[in-house]
Amino acid sequence: MERFLRALQIFCIIFFCRALEAREYKCTLNEDQICVFRGVQLKTDDQIMASSFASIGKPPRNVKFEQSTVTSVPLGMFQAFPNLEEYDASHSGVKTLQTSSFSSATNIRELNLTGNKIQQLGNNAFQGANKITSIDLSQNVISEVKENAFDGLSHLTVLNLNSNQISILPSKVFAPLTALESIDLQYNSLTKIDDSQFETCTNLVSLNVSNNALQKFDLKQFLREWSVDSIDVSFNRLKVINIPKNVKKLIASNNQIQSVQVLGKEPQLIFLRLSQNKLTNMDQVPSFNKLVTLDLSYNEIETVDFNSVTKFKNLMLLKLDGNRLTTLSNSMISQWTYLKYLTLSHNELTQINMDVLKMLPKIIKLDLSNNKLTTVQTKDFSDMFPVMVRLMIEGNDFKCDGIASLVKELKYAMAEHKVTVDKCKRGQRLMSGICCS
């Protein structure tokens, strides 16, 4: 009896193993020539064997999992499909990247592992995938990245690590990525970035580290002869920002910035967003000859002299909303025709004489809404602002018996200013399209 049971047991084990060996997963080519594995639950043992994978139709170049569970990157897949160029296992329950998973992935170009449960990137995590150009690891739970994690990836141009839990990056971790053009690190927990973190990434043109906890980040490491398109450091805790001359677009909103400096001569900056910081004066922003857009909204600016715009030779859009402006001044002695858009809403202006803007005759849109204006003094409005098409003055405290001359001036102006009664505050009524009480 015992023998019989033993024999049965062995038989069962063999049979079970056979069953395992025989397991084969097939993908089907869809209309986009992507071979799709749908609804598969890959067993750990199967993932390593080439014989586990087959395709209906010719051997695929692109593979994708849908509604499937693949706990790691299957080594066998790349052996079975040696020409594979794109591998998409996004949202597929991937938990680990085992060393040597990519040893046969010699032709892989794009790897998409977004929305998985990967916790760690170990040393040589992508070893073998030497031709890879794009890796998407966003929306995982990566908290640790080993120093040699990206070794061998000298063709990588795009790396997405958005929405993970990385708090520290080894200082040399990106050193092998000499072709890197774009990196996303937003929504991590970074508290600092090394001064030479990106030093060897000389092709980098786009960096996003927004929504971290950075207290310090020295942008000097991007100072080069050729340009960097865009750096986003918004939603951090920076107090100082140094802008290398070769950066074209910088987004540094929602920090605690009190100091702005330029590194190098003839800065290329075109776009600068510094909203939601702690600047107290527009003159804290140094001169940028090429700047077109300057956003200083929601800072702590109390006074402004529009003459400051002349140090930005090409400035077209100036945003000063949400500051603490009570009065405006202008010491310009000749006309300045570059500025086209000026926003001053949500300040504390109680009155304004439009003469303060008469040296800025090319304003197209002026936003004075949501201040405490009781009156706007103006004479020859349409001559002074011949191209203005929009004047926003809603959300103020106009007195109905004090706006007759304003109404008259605006009647013949091209600038649209009228609002409907639903835009008026409680207790206000509409008079010629202006809310007043």
Ligand SMILES: *[C@@H]1O[C@H](CO)[C@@H](O)[C@H](O)[C@H]1NC(C)=O
């Ligand atoms: C990765 O896949 C997701 C969908 O699961 C897609 O939204 C994302 O754009 C892909 N990433 C890349 C780099 O193609």
Ligand SMILES: *[C@@H]1O[C@H](CO)[C@@H](O)[C@H](O)[C@H]1NC(C)=O
């Ligand atoms: C950087 O990431 C933030 C947060 O996801 C996003 O809102 C922003 O548009 C990105 N910046 C750039 C320049 O793409």
